[in-house]
Amino acid sequence: MSPRNLVWFYVRRVRARLVQETFAAVGIAIGVALLFAVLVSSRSLSASIAQLTDGLVGHAQHQVVARGPHGFDERLLTRIGSIPGVEAAAPVLQMQANVVGPGGHRVVTLLGADARLAELGGTLLHGWSGGRLAQLQALVLPTSVARPLGVRFGQTVTLEVAGRVRQVTVGAVVGHDDVGPLAETPAVVAPLQLGQQLTGMDGRVSRVFVRAAPDRADAVKRALESLAAGRLDVRPADSEARLFAEAAFPANQSAELFAGISALVGFLFALNAMLLMTRERRRLIAELRMSGYGLRAVLQVVVFDAVVLGVVASLMGVGLGELLSLHVFHPSPGYLSIAFPVGNGRTVQATTIILAVAAGMLAAVLATFVPLAAALRAQALDEVQDDGLDERSGRIGQKRWWLFIGSAACLAITTAILVFAPGSAQLGMGTLVGSMLLTLPVVLTSVLGFAYRLRRRFKSVVPMLAVGELLSAGNRSVGIAAIAAIAVFGSTAIEGAHRDLQRGLDPNAAELNRVAPVWVTPRGVSDTLPTTPFDPAPAIRALARDPSVRAVQVYRGSFLDVGDRRSWVIAPPRGARDPIPPTQVITGSVGHATALLRSGGWFVASQAIATALGAHVGDAITLQSPRPTRLRLAAITTNFGWSPGTLVLNADDYARAWATMDASALQVALMPGVSAQAGLRAVQHALSGQAALAAHTARQREDAARATTRDGLSRLTHIATLVLLAAAFAMAAAMGGMVWQRRRRLADLKLTGIGSRALWHGLLLESAILLGVGCTVGALYGLYGEQLLGRALNTVTGFPVAHSIGATVALGSLALVTLVAGLIAALPGYLAARIPAEAAFRD
Amino acid sequence: MLDVRALVKHYPTAGGEPVRAVDGVSFEVRAGELVAIYGPSGSGKSTLLMLVAAVMRPDSGEILVGGHEISRLGDRDAARYRLHEVGFVSQTFHLISGLSAIDNAIVKLVGSGMRPKHAQQRITPLLARLGVDSQAERAPSELSMGEQQRIAIAKALSTNPSLLLADEPTGNLDTRRSRAVLALLSEVCREQGTAGVLVTHDPEALGYVDRAYTLRDGRLGEHRPDDTHLPLLPTLEQT
Numbered sequence A: 001m002s003p004r005n006l007v008w009f010y011v012r013r014v015r016a017r018l019v020q021e022t023f024a025a026v027g028i029a030i031g032v033a034l035l036f037a038v039l040v041s042s043r044s045l046s047a048s049i050a051q052l053t054d055g056l057v058g059h060a061q062h063q064v065v066a067r068g069p070h071g072f073d074e075r076l077l078t079r080i081g082s083i084p085g086v087e088a089a090a091p092v093l094q095m096q097a098n099v100v101g102p103g104g105h106r107v108v109t110l111l112g113a114d115a116r117l118a119e120l121g122g123t124l125l126h127g128w129s130g131g132r133l134a135q136l137q138a139l140v141l142p143t144s145v146a147r148p149l150g151v152r153f154g155q156t157v158t159l160e161v162a163g164r165v166r167q168v169t170v171g172a173v174v175g176h177d178d179v180g181p182l183a184e185t186p187a188v189v190a191p192l193q194l195g196q197q198l199t200g201m202d203g204r205v206s207r208v209f210v211r212a213a214p215d216r217a218d219a220v221k222r223a224l225e226s227l228a229a230g231r232l233d234v235r236p237a238d239s240e241a242r243l244f245a246e247a248a249f250p251a252n253q254s255a256e257l258f259a260g261i262s263a264l265v266g267f268l269f270a271l272n273a274m275l276l277m278t279r280e281r282r283r284l285i286a287e288l289r290m291s292g293y294g295l296r297a298v299l300q301v302v303v304f305d306a307v308v309l310g311v312v313a314s315l316m317g318v319g320l321g322e323l324l325s326l327h328v329f330h331p332s333p334g335y336l337s338i339a340f341p342v343g344n345g346r347t348v349q350a351t352t353i354i355l356a357v358a359a360g361m362l363a364a365v366l367a368t369f370v371p372l373a374a375a376l377r378a379q380a381l382d383e384v385q386d387d388g389l390d391e392r393s394g395r396i397g398q399k400r401w402w403l404f405i406g407s408a409a410c411l412a413i414t415t416a417i418l419v420f421a422p423g424s425a426q427l428g429m430g431t432l433v434g435s436m437l438l439t440l441p442v443v444l445t446s447v448l449g450f451a452y453r454l455r456r457r458f459k460s461v462v463p464m465l466a467v468g469e470l471l472s473a474g475n476r477s478v479g480i481a482a483i484a485a486i487a488v489f490g491s492t493a494i495e496g497a498h499r500d501l502q503r504g505l506d507p508n509a510a511e512l513n514r515v516a517p518v519w520v521t522p523r524g525v526s527d528t529l530p531t532t533p534f535d536p537a538p539a540i541r542a543l544a545r546d547p548s549v550r551a552v553q554v555y556r557g558s559f560l561d562v563g564d565r566r567s568w569v570i571a572p573p574r575g576a577r578d579p580i581p582p583t584q585v586i587t588g589s590v591g592h593a594t595a596l597l598r599s600g601g602w603f604v605a606s607q608a609i610a611t612a613l614g615a616h617v618g619d620a621i622t623l624q625s626p627r628p629t630r631l632r633l634a635a636i637t638t639n640f641g642w643s644p645g646t647l648v649l650n651a652d653d654y655a656r657a658w659a660t661m662d663a664s665a666l667q668v669a670l671m672p673g674v675s676a677q678a679g680l681r682a683v684q685h686a687l688s689g690q691a692a693l694a695a696h697t698a699r700q701r702e703d704a705a706r707a708t709t710r711d712g713l714s715r716l717t718h719i720a721t722l723v724l725l726a727a728a729f730a731m732a733a734a735m736g737g738m739v740w741q742r743r744r745r746l747a748d749l750k751l752t753g754i755g756s757r758a759l760w761h762g763l764l765l766e767s768a769i770l771l772g773v774g775c776t777v778g779a780l781y782g783l784y785g786e787q788l789l790g791r792a793l794n795t796v797t798g799f800p801v802a803h804s805i806g807a808t809v810a811l812g813s814l815a816l817v818t819l820v821a822g823l824i825a826a827l828p829g830y831l832a833a834r835i836p837a838e839a840a841f842r843d
Numbered sequence B: 001m002l003d004v005r006a007l008v009k010h011y012p013t014a015g016g017e018p019v020r021a022v023d024g025v026s027f028e029v030r031a032g033e034l035v036a037i038y039g040p041s042g043s044g045k046s047t048l049l050m051l052v053a054a055v056m057r058p059d060s061g062e063i064l065v066g067g068h069e070i071s072r073l074g075d076r077d078a079a080r081y082r083l084h085e086v087g088f089v090s091q092t093f094h095l096i097s098g099l100s101a102i103d104n105a106i107v108k109l110v111g112s113g114m115r116p117k118h119a120q121q122r123i124t125p126l127l128a129r130l131g132v133d134s135q136a137e138r139a140p141s142e143l144s145m146g147e148q149q150r151i152a153i154a155k156a157l158s159t160n161p162s163l164l165l166a167d168e169p170t171g172n173l174d175t176r177r178s179r180a181v182l183a184l185l186s187e188v189c190r191e192q193g194t195a196g197v198l199v200t201h202d203p204e205a206l207g208y209v210d211r212a213y214t215l216r217d218g219r220l221g222e223h224r225p226d227d228t229h230l231p232l233l234p235t236l237e238q239t
């Protein structure tokens, strides 16, 4: 068939089934939209890091990086520069900071750099000839930071960094035109010397990027390693991106799982819509073949249909997804921004669009071909020809045993994954959904079979009509129930796992903070994870004079990169009440480990870190801290909600291993009878001279920690709700379509004398049966899915997860879907039931 | 039994000139009598049946069934009237394929409040009479066209209606089957004392009825034998 004929043919036919075609397109579009929005939001964060890394490192291959926040002596740079094969070496000072302007405050990464960075070829200082930057004595802010703070070129901002507060001039605001996508990155650039002054790190740098002659890269790396002498790390220049990927892994994984589920809902919706068109299409195929067209031409027509549907639906989906991602799913780095220079700029990558469109096209092709497979295969025309008796969409349950065996096999695989390989949770969710979809027709036919046997027990025509119609609708009934099942399954599993996680994190937040009634930390970034060093002496002196203060203890902490994991190091004072949060210990005894930790020379690590270090409880390892130190592992814990992992040692061991007496926080014990609130006021009063420090009660810190985790996890709830609502609409539409197609028979029943009420009740009962079966199966499988996800989160990511069976979540999703879909489906049912009997006379 | 008087139904059209589908029709059918309304396509046959079945209201005129005026009934009463007084047979039967043949046949009885078990007992002799009792538990898709038609007829007759309305009941059947169905309808009317109206454009059907009228452009006339062959031509052209 010529393309022109194809188009002509398509346009002629599409008018007749515009409604069904629109349903199908909307279904696919919903799936594509959710997929797109989720992908954009999870990829934007990684893109943000990648942009900064690219902008910084340019063509550098290596970096020499300090292990602690205090950096290393910049004189090392000359020695690096003299290594043969090194073409360029650029020092960078890096520290998380808080910028305060008239419009509010923002967490940023303060980068100190000089002209040498431009020599690496990165875009960050592109166009900033070194001289200009050095003379500046001011900060360069990207527009994404400057705008919300309400500051412009020439004004001053307050910079809170390293426990100091400084007023600094804004020397430049750079936008997209100057630095491209880096304008979205929350990084503030200062000339190196200014940066050193601001952070109090005179003569020190955090890392040195090295560009080697391409053929000398390996030799240079070896030379750098010998220079580092086991006290500094030598890593690939872009290792920050890999560290971030590891940290963002759990969040991204769960988001992608959701995206998969939403895509599935959309696909089922589309499939249902296509099932409604099966009859029309079978006739078309029969007519085409009768008119002498070959299979090739028939296939061309069908493929053309699918392509048009796929293109239209995918474009709609991407548009809708763009709206969703702009207004609902903001990329939110949450507490990861404490350790990574990650912004919340939105990046739409070409691959994201391609992936979303490909998914849409695939759904369209499958939804088009699956119902037509039989018709296309048929040899004789009368096999294709519709018999006009009923929409024969296939009888359900003919292959009951096979379905049952398939379902059981999938379930067995899922269980095996749950027990032996909880890390493959995504595969497990896949097989679990497979099992559910195979079970569903079996359950539905059993229920309908049971109802069929009961149909003559009632003194009403309603059950007979409902059961009869559901049995007639065949696979379409299963399709509708499947949408309900998947929606309830997805939201039960993920909401359940989300709650378990939240319930696991809550006591952790409490235990970490309740060790002291009042905490003093550097203002700004380290509210939740105290990791910024400051000199504690003046504050301790000031606090010691206050009569309500009983004792002040030094808490230390920072981040340490262990392999690809940026671990959170927690070093509570020896005398802390519970240096190890008691509920978070997985392997080992809390009491024993606490005693060991206090005695010194011992540490506690989360599972992933212990694995990365190759340590079992009792083993001794050398911790690659700024001053490598031998420690023994006392116990294994959860990761306290910090996904890359955690390390706990006592503050004195930390001081030795990090070669610093700085504190990251002060834990203030109060005199007996002094309340936390009164203590807080006293501490704030005592510290009034220390503008850079802030005091909080344990309660406030705990609430802040909870709010941060809640915020990070709330995206899951948003998506779950959207999936539920989309599914409810999908089901209502599919049900409406199913009812609409049988309006002729409804009219005939009316002609027989069956009233609107009885018809409507029959339709309601049908909805109730489909929803009831679909939602119940979905909820039961969802509870299993929750266990799978919970275990995956627990063992793979090391999150503290409170295992439970989230029956309330399941019931909630079940009720929501049933209610919404029931309400929506009641309307088309009501309208259909009011069809005039007159319609029975018109074909 | 059925008394139609000066019945008028015009359909308004976009063009302005209304279609005079039924234009002053009067006729009478006594209990036990089967009467044919014979006319070409578009002559208003179905419209007339819709009016008699109280599916639609006439512009004017009266329809008395057993002495009761039914043309002004409300929705609910009209449904009740169709359930208890009317049996309707058409060329398409719209059986519910998920139910067995007998379930389909008892839909009206159960709809009128009878227990399904009881309805089954009640309908079995009728199915036997129609020769489909041995197929009672089969699915409609396992029945031939003629058998499906007979199930539909059993459904129509199940409530012992006083009025049987048939709109081209043989449209889908071959000659042999058509004859059987027509014979059956006339027999049933006679035996049960039902007033039957058979609407058709098949001249063959006229051999099975007690009387026949010709309907043309909404106007009814006594049927004269030489009318028989006239309407066939336009019918063929129009279909």
Ligand SMILES: Nc1ncnc2c1ncn2[C@@H]1O[C@H](COP(=O)(O)OP(=O)(O)OP(=O)(O)O)[C@@H](O)[C@H]1O
Binding pocket: B011, B012, B013, B019, B020, B021, B039, B040, B041, B042, B043, B044, B045, B046, B047, B048, B201
């Ligand atoms: N809803 C309507 N609006 C306007 N005109 C209508 C409507 N329904 C029927 N008509 C017209 O009324 C006339 C009678 O229609 P009707 O369906 O009663 O004919 P019929 O005799 O049953 O024809 P057939 O043998 O083809 O079934 C026709 O001309 C038809 O076009």
Ligand SMILES: [Mg+2]
Binding pocket: B045, B046, B047, B167
């Ligand atoms: Mg007609």
